[in-house]
Amino acid sequence: MDIFGGLFGLILSIIPIIFLAVRIKKDGGPVFYAQERIGKNGKSFTMYKLRSMVTNADDLKDTLLEKNELHGGLFKIKEDPHVTKIGRTIRHYSLDELPQFWNVVKGDMSLVGPRPCLKRELAQYSEHDKQRLLVKPGISGLWQTSGRSNLDFADMIKLDLQYIEKRSIKMDLKICFKTIGIVLFSEDPGAY
Structure with a gap:
C-alpha cells in the first residue's frame, strides 16, 4: 500500500511541486x-x-525558543518570522509535505504513522514516548487528523500509541481520506 500510494502521490505531486519550485x-x-x-x-x-x-532558519531557531507555544520537544509559533511569504501559503495547505512521497517510496516513511521526530526532540523522550518509534513514521497520522495544532505533546504521544496499537489497513485508509478532506476543505488546513 505504501509503495503504490507513495508512487501515486509522487506522480500527482509533480506538477504542483514544479509550480511551487519556480515560486x-x-x-x-x-x-x-x-x-x-x-x-x-x-x-x-x-x-x-x-x-x-528562510534559508538560515535552523540557525535562527534558538533565538525563538522562548516563544515556543508547545512543550515536550515540539516547536511551533503561530506567526513564525522565519516562514517566507510563499511558505505561509504552502504550509497552510500542507504542500510543503509533498516531497515526502519520495520518502515513502524509498521506504523511510509510511503514508500513515507517527510524525518523524528530530534528534533534539528524541533526547527529551521518556522510554514511554519512545514507543512511537516502533513503526515507520508517516506523512499523516491520527495526531495530525485529530487537530495537531490544538494538541500538546502528551496528546500526540497518546494518539500515536493508540494508532500503533490499533493500526490496520482500514484505519490507514480512513486517516488518508480524512487528511485529504482536511487539506482540501478545512478553513484552517494548516492546523490539521
Whole structure:
C-alpha cells in the first residue's frame, strides 16, 4: 500500500511541486529542504520538504525558543518570522509535505504513522514516548487528523500509541481520506 500510494502521490505531486519550485526559487535559496529525522527503531534518515522558511532558519531557531507555544520537544509559533511569504501559503495547505512521497517510496516513511521526530526532540523522550518509534513514521497520522495544532505533546504521544496499537489497513485508509478532506476543505488546513 505504501509503495503504490507513495508512487501515486509522487506522480500527482509533480506538477504542483514544479509550480511551487519556480515560486520558491524566486525568493532565492534552495527549493527543497532536507532534514535529518528519526524513524523506525531510532534509525535516522533524510526527510524532504519544499522549503517554506528562510534559508538560515535552523540557525535562527534558538533565538525563538522562548516563544515556543508547545512543550515536550515540539516547536511551533503561530506567526513564525522565519516562514517566507510563499511558505505561509504552502504550509497552510500542507504542500510543503509533498516531497515526502519520495520518502515513502524509498521506504523511510509510511503514508500513515507517527510524525518523524528530530534528534533534539528524541533526547527529551521518556522510554514511554519512545514507543512511537516502533513503526515507520508517516506523512499523516491520527495526531495530525485529530487537530495537531490544538494538541500538546502528551496528546500526540497518546494518539500515536493508540494508532500503533490499533493500526490496520482500514484505519490507514480512513486517516488518508480524512487528511485529504482536511487539506482540501478545512478553513484552517494548516492546523490539521
